[in-house]
Amino acid sequence: MFTRILKYSAAGLAVLVAALIAWIGISHVVTAREVAGHAQSVRAIAAKARFPQPSDAQMQALPAPVKRYFDFAIKDVDPTLTVVSVAEEGMFRRPLTEGFGPTEAEQTISLSSPALLFTATTPIAPGIDARVYDFFADGEMEMRAKLASTLTVVDEKASPELNRISLRRWLLESPLFPVALLPGGPVRWEPIDENSALATVSGFGLEASMIAKFREDGSLASFDATEDGDLTTPYHGSGEHSERGDYRLVAGMMIPHTFLVARAGDERVEPFWKGRVTAISFE
Numbered sequence: 001m002f003t004r005i006l007k008y009s010a011a012g013l014a015v016l017v018a019a020l021i022a023w024i025g026i027s028h029v030v031t032a033r034e035v036a037g038h039a040q041s042v043r044a045i046a047a048k049a050r051f052p053q054p055s056d057a058q059m060q061a062l063p064a065p066v067k068r069y070f071d072f073a074i075k076d077v078d079p080t081l082t083v084v085s086v087a088e089e090g091m092f093r094r095p096l097t098e099g100f101g102p103t104e105a106e107q108t109i110s111l112s113s114p115a116l117l118f119t120a121t122t123p124i125a126p127g128i129d130a131r132v133y134d135f136f137a138d139g140e141m142e143m144r145a146k147l148a149s150t151l152t153v154v155d156e157k158a159s160p161e162l163n164r165i166s167l168r169r170w171l172l173e174s175p176l177f178p179v180a181l182l183p184g185g186p187v188r189w190e191p192i193d194e195n196s197a198l199a200t201v202s203g204f205g206l207e208a209s210m211i212a213k214f215r216e217d218g219s220l221a222s223f224d225a226t227e228d229g230d231l232t233t234p235y236h237g238s239g240e241h242s243e244r245g246d247y248r249l250v251a252g253m254m255i256p257h258t259f260l261v262a263r264a265g266d267e268r269v270e271p272f273w274k275g276r277v278t279a280i281s282f283e
Contacts, residue, residue: 034133035117035119035133038108038117038133038135038137038142039108039117041115041117041135041137042083042108042109042110042115042116042117042137043082043083043108043110043283045110045112045113045115045137045138046082046083046110046111046112046113046115047082047083048112048113049082049112049113050079050080050081050082050111050112051079051081051082051111051112051177051179051180051182051185052112052179052180052182052183052184052185053079053182053184054182054183054184055184058183058184059183061183062183062189063189063190063191063192063197064191064194065194065195065196065197065212065214065218066189066197066212066214068214068218069178069212069214069218069219069220070178070181070182071218072217072218072219072247072254073175073178073218073219073220073247073253073254074178074179074182074252074253074254075249075252075253075254076252077179077251077252077253078251078252078282081111081179081251081282081283082110082111082112082283083108083109083110083111083282083283084107084108084109084111084176084177084280084281084282084283085106085107085108085279085280085281085282085283086106086107086108086109086176086277086279086280087104087105087106087277087278087279087280088104088105088106088107088259088275088276088277088278089102089103089104089105089275089276089278090102090103090259090273090274090275090276091103091273091274091275092105092120092122092272092273093270093271093272093273094122094124094130094272095233095234095235095236095272096232096234101122101123101124102122102123103120103121103122103273103275104120104121105118105119105120105121106118106119106120107119107173107176109170109173109176109177110180111177111179111180111282112180112185112186113186113203114136114167114170114171114186114201114203115136115137115138115170116134116135116136116137116166116169116170116173117133117134117135117136118132118133118134118135118169119131119132119133120132120133132144134166134169136163136166136167136169136170138204139163139167139203139204139205139206140158140163140204141156141158141162141163141165141166142156142157142158143156143162143235143237144156156235160206162237163204163206164206164207164208165208165237165238166237166238167201167203167204167206167207167208168201168208168209168210168225168238169237169238170201171187171199171201171208171210171223172210172223172238172239172242172261174187174199175220175223175244175255175256176255176256176277176280177253177282178220178253178254178255179253181199186201186202186203187199187200187201187202188200188202192211195213195214196211196212196213196214197211197212197214198210198211198212198226199211199212199223209225209226210223210224210225210226211223211224211225211226219244219245219247219254219256220244220256221243221244221245222241222242222243222244223241223242224240224241224264225238225240225241225264227240228240228264228265228266229263229264229265230265231263231265231266231268231270236261236263236272236273239261239262239263239264239272239273240262240263240264240265241261241262241263241264241269242259242260242261242262243259243260244256244258244259245257245258245259246258246276250280250282251281251282255277255280256277257276257277258275258276258277259273259274259275259276259277260273260274261273261274
């Protein structure tokens with residue numbers, strides 16, 4: 001009798017394990033399809049328009065540090081390029097935690113109308129990863145995090161504030177695709193001083209601004225939001241501070257290959273994502 005119970009228990013456990021494996025496998029496929037669909041949406045948006053092609057008069061009207069930046073960053077760029085794909089690796093700190101863990105990320109970003117997809121995989125515990133993605137297109141965002149691509153732990157819906165933060169995210173990432181910052185597109189520049197300028201991106205009835213600081217060689221050193229962030233949210237969003245370095249020539253543009261992104265508010269700056277670009281390509 002006891003042996004029979006053990007057999008039935010083992011059989012039941014095997015069925016449960018098989019069902020769990022099948023559920024995780026199906027969830028992985030579903031998540032991968034979501035991410036692929038969002039990447040295709042960004043590419044479709046990007047294909048509708050080219051990056052700005054400003055006149056000489058528009059370039060001359062720029063603040064002095066911004067003109068130096070474009071002289072530094074833009075060399076000989078194919079005008080038919082519409083989208084950039086980026087692979088990154090580094091250390092990531094999950095919201096409302098203190099420790100960092102190794103993380104790999106990919107981005108697909110439009111060079112014209114603000115649209116982007118950020119995906120990342122970061123370990124939570126031995127054998128368990130979190131799959132995260134931020135998607136912004138047509139003025140609305142979608143933000144999700146899933147354990148093992150299966151159990152949803154963050155599912156933020158579009159709202160005016162989160163949409164604006166995601167628009168700012170496109171601006172914060174723009175040193176990776178500097179042609180999008182040219183005059184005549186979604187970004188306008190206003191002077192501050194000889195080493196900084198205010199960049200404002202507009203679209204979809206939204207606006208977001210960041211202060212750009214430039215080095216003596218013309219490279220963009222950092223972006224800072226014009227308002228404090230709420231460091232108690234269960235998501236990082238765009239972050240309020242970023243730093244860029246190790247510029248290299250890619251596709252006729254000087255592209256930074258190291259980065260640091262941080263939350264900032266109440267006179268605190270708390271980094272949450274730092275690392276390097278491992279691959280970048282333009283299409």
